Amino acid sequence: MELSLRQLMVAAVAAITFAGSAVAADMSDEAIAERIQPVGSVYLEGDAPAGPAVAAGPRSGDTVYGTFCVACHGAGVMGAPKKGDAADWEARLAKGNDVLADHAINGFNAMPAKGSCMDCSDDEIIAAIDHMIEGL
Numbered sequence: 116m117e118l119s120l121r122q123l124m125v126a127a128v129a130a131i132t133f134a135g136s137a138v139a140a141d142m143s144d145e146a147i148a149e150r151i152q153p154v155g156s157v158y159l160e161g162d163a164p165a166g167p168a169v170a171a172g173p174r175s176g177d178t179v180y181g182t183f184c185v186a187c188h189g190a191g192v193m194g195a196p197k198k199g200d201a202a203d204w205e206a207r208l209a210k211g212n213d214v215l216a217d218h219a220i221n222g223f224n225a226m227p228a229k230g231s232c233m234d235c236s237d238d239e240i241i242a243a244i245d246h247m248i249e250g251l
Contacts, residue, residue: 176241176242176245180247183230191203194224216240219244
């Protein structure tokens with residue numbers, strides 16, 4: 116007995132339909148409310164936040180490095196000096212910390228200003244540099 120392409124397609128559509136209905140089999144009010152709940156929430160100034168507040172204050176060098184810098188400095192992308200690699204940092208450190216900070220904050224060669232962390236303060240960028248070169 117040969118199956119035609121049409122019979123195979125009908126069987127596939129039926130299988131997908133029945134599989135999808137099994138996922139939504141729980142039609143209780145609680146299950147429906149959970150499936151359609153909003154992903155986030157908005158509140159107006161003066162209202163209490165719906166969730167935990169974001170930590171205030173400067174981020175640590177480790178946090179800035181792990182969020183922004185690691186993308187290039189973890190693997191040495193486009194010649195970026197790798198964290199903890201003394202040979203990569205030697206020529207840069209020889210120019211002095213002020214030049215190093217200036218290049219990181221304002222951009223230099225392939226590195227964009229602040230490593231694309233536009234909401235990082237200058238102090239946070241310097242803390243990230245210190246984190247990358249600690250122990251050299």
